[in-house]
Amino acid sequence: MDLKKLRKAHHPSGKIIYFDESHHVYYAEDNSNEKFISVTTFIGKFFPIFKFDEISFSYAMRSGLDVGKVRQAWIDKREKASELGNRVHEAVRIFLTNEKKSAIILNETEGRYFKQAKKAIKTMYYFGMELECSECILADLNWKIAGTTDLVFRFQNSLHILDWKSSGEIKTENKFQTALSPIEHLDDTNFAKYALQLNFYRFLIESSGYYPWAREIILRIIHLNENRFEFIDIPNMQREIRMMLKHKI
Structure with a gap:
């Protein structure tokens, strides 16, 4: 196992939780x-x-494009x-923890994203928020x-749980597809997934x-x-989290 990819964090129970980044476990x-x-x-x-194969084939046929080229373009874009x-995540982590020996060299595009990330962090500091932890490992032992x-920040008696997102567009509506039971009232969008993700971190913390x-x-x-940052508030979805957990018992 690559020890450089093995991270650990203390759990409130006193146990240590390990995260093997290489295998994401x-x-x-x-x-x-x-x-x-x-x-996740x-x-x-x-x-x-x-349905990658089905959707990429349909798109290529409608657009008069080569299927193989469409699929490769989609893969390249995703990667x-x-x-x-x-x-950018790693650069921010190094910036916050002051790990100068771990510094990475960013290309021009990455550098512009990183500049916006630093502006967001400085904004939070400006308003009196204090960093509790960066890249915070959370777990429920039961x-x-x-x-x-x-990120987890503190402001007086409030806790702020934040995640960076660099996706091109955050979609809040999908007229053609929803999530699965028991949360089928949610549209199948990246916003819904991000919102559930942050709400799950809240659940683990509480x-x-x-x-x-x-x-x-x-x-x-x-x-x-590349040019700006935006704070997007996430609604309380603890009801959905409990529904999902109950569904998987």
Whole structure:
């Protein structure tokens, strides 16, 4: 196992939770064989699978394009976006933790995204918010579910859970497809998935007692592009989280 890719965090119970970045698995120190399901994977079970071959074929036929070229273009676009997000995330983490030895060299586009991320962070500091943790590993030992949120900030007695998003567009409506039961009242959109993700982090924090002093928990996306950043408020969806957990018992 690559120890550089093995991260750990203390759980309120006193146990240590490990996150193996190479294989994207979480586990507790006393049982490395019992893997936790990640928040992202759990949420994905409640949305239709994207039928890549079928949809790309249909698009190519309608557009008079080569199917193979369409599929490769989509793959390249997805991988490029993922690489951009990962590298900007890592640059922000290094910036916040002051790990100068781990500094990475960003290309021109990545640098512009990083500049906007730093502006967002400075804005939060300007309004008196204090950083609790960056890349925070959270877990519920009973449900065996874990995840990593990008930022947790504190302002007086309120806790702010935030995630960076560098996707081109955050869609809030889908007239053609919804999530699966029991949350089929939600549209199948990236906003719905992001909102559930942040609400799940809230659930993990509250169920495990990470910040018992918090009197209020606020969820936000920080949406980045090359020229600006935007804070997007996320609604309380603890009802949906409980429905999903009950459905999977």
